[in-house]
Amino acid sequence: MPIGNFLSLRRVVVIACAAALLGACQDSMVPKDIRPVSNKLVTQMERGGMKETSPIFIRIFKEESQFEVWKQRSNGQYALLKTYEICKWSGILGPKIKEGDRQAPEGFYTVTPGQMNPQSSYYLSFNIGFPNKYDRAHGRTGSNLMVHGACSSAGCYSMTDEAAGEIFALARDAFKGGQRSFQIQAFPFRMTPENFAKHRDDPNVPFWEELQVGYDLFNITKVPPQVDVCDGHYVFKDEAGNATVKGPGKCPVFTGPESVAVALTQKIASDDKKIAAETADLQADAARLAAQKQKVAEEQAAAAAKEAERAAQPSVVDRLFGRKKQPAPAATPVPEPAAAAETTASVKPVAAPAPAPKPKSDVVAANQPAKPPAPKAQPKPVAAAPTPAPAPAAPAVGKVVDREFLWPDDPDVVEGAAAILPPTLGTASD
Numbered sequence: 001m002p003i004g005n006f007l008s009l010r011r012v013v014v015i016a017c018a019a020a021l022l023g024a025c026q027d028s029m030v031p032k033d034i035r036p037v038s039n040k041l042v043t044q045m046e047r048g049g050m051k052e053t054s055p056i057f058i059r060i061f062k063e064e065s066q067f068e069v070w071k072q073r074s075n076g077q078y079a080l081l082k083t084y085e086i087c088k089w090s091g092i093l094g095p096k097i098k099e100g101d102r103q104a105p106e107g108f109y110t111v112t113p114g115q116m117n118p119q120s121s122y123y124l125s126f127n128i129g130f131p132n133k134y135d136r137a138h139g140r141t142g143s144n145l146m147v148h149g150a151c152s153s154a155g156c157y158s159m160t161d162e163a164a165g166e167i168f169a170l171a172r173d174a175f176k177g178g179q180r181s182f183q184i185q186a187f188p189f190r191m192t193p194e195n196f197a198k199h200r201d202d203p204n205v206p207f208w209e210e211l212q213v214g215y216d217l218f219n220i221t222k223v224p225p226q227v228d229v230c231d232g233h234y235v236f237k238d239e240a241g242n243a244t245v246k247g248p249g250k251c252p253v254f255t256g257p258e259s260v261a262v263a264l265t266q267k268i269a270s271d272d273k274k275i276a277a278e279t280a281d282l283q284a285d286a287a288r289l290a291a292q293k294q295k296v297a298e299e300q301a302a303a304a305a306k307e308a309e310r311a312a313q314p315s316v317v318d319r320l321f322g323r324k325k326q327p328a329p330a331a332t333p334v335p336e337p338a339a340a341a342e343t344t345a346s347v348k349p350v351a352a353p354a355p356a357p358k359p360k361s362d363v364v365a366a367n368q369p370a371k372p373p374a375p376k377a378q379p380k381p382v383a384a385a386p387t388p389a390p391a392p393a394a395p396a397v398g399k400v401v402d403r404e405f406l407w408p409d410d411p412d413v414v415e416g417a418a419a420i421l422p423p424t425l426g427t428a429s430d
Contacts, residue, residue, distance in 0.1 A: 096145070117146075123164050196275050
């Protein structure tokens with residue numbers, strides 16, 4: 001490569017690096033609450049028929065830890081722009097009930113420009129709007145429930161700083177475009193029949209079924225529904241029609257166009273059937289699992305009993321020599337000291353009975369010598385501990401001792417070497 005071309009290429013690289021460093025420095029110098037959305041996300045909006053200032057809509061799913069941002073397209077419907085991972089949310093599945101329970105809210109909430117907080121201690125944040133009308137109707141309390149950065153939660157939905165900054169910018173630009181408020185739908189999980197069957201025993205199911213109506217309406221229309229509260233229940237409206245769908249309370253759960261009401265009714269009926277079928281499958285699986293566990297337990301118990309029976313039988317050698325399996329020696333009971341003392345103290349000498357008076361008319365008896373008094377009963381002395389017997393001496397040479405097993409011709413005890421070894425070289429007379 002010619003030296004001139006090499007120097008030109010090096011200048012280009014140096015200028016590009018300097019421009020990148022300058023851009024990074026400029027971004028870091030711009031206050032985080034007014035930083036623009038990334039070019040990559042802007043390109044994605046343009047491809048989806050969205051504008052940077054188009055209205056937004058947010059859905060949150062606790063169990064999946066997903067945070068969706070939807071944006072309005074030119075036809076008025078919303079399309080999913082991006083799904084973020086929730087860094088942390090506190091509590092368990094279920095709504096927030098009272099201040100300090102560290103539960104992240106569930107339900108339908110509204111965010112206005114006044115709820116945006118560019119000076120947050122958790123990078124950037126906005127207030128969810130808890131408690132809403134429904135929460136207040138049920139006496140629920142709490143305050144300052146946020147979506148924020150810093151990945152730290154105490155009843156909030158916490159994101160990474162990068163995600164929080166991007167979500168903040170999307171909301172800010174939507175407000176700039178004229179959106180007066182945006183809706184947040186916070187769910188315990190994606191409202192599918194499978195998830196409802198899985199959580200069928202949760203006491204929050206009736207509440208979640210009310211949330212499911214709003215979830216289904218958005219999936220049907222791709223437009224966030226109008227939310228209200230009637231008789232302590234969530235109700236949904238669409239000013240374009242007067243058809244109704246009956247709900248659990250005295251108020252219809254939905255009022256709107258006939259086509260939407262029919263689609264919602266069919267969706268509810270279909271989900272009920274799927275939930276029933278899924279529940280039956282889960283119960284059958286649970287029954288099979290319980291039966292398998294019971295079978296394993298019974299097999300283990302049978303194996304343990306067989307092993308105990310085998311251990312109680314004498315070995316082959318013992319059976320050959322006629323031995324029996326000796327049971328384990330029982331523990332010798334230790335007498336209680338108090339009982340022993342009481343037994344010793346209760347042994348008292350018995351006094352001899354006084355002699356009866358002699359009759360005066362019995363002269364013969366009087367002249368006879370008196371009988372000696374009956375001997376006094378003495379207490380039995382406490383038996384001394386038995387002295388252990390001396391160990392038996394070793395058998396003498398030429399002595400066959402008694403054994404556990406004897407051949408039929410064996411004597412019990414044979415004394416003397418001569419009896420053991422009969423003479424083989426003749427007698428003394430030889």
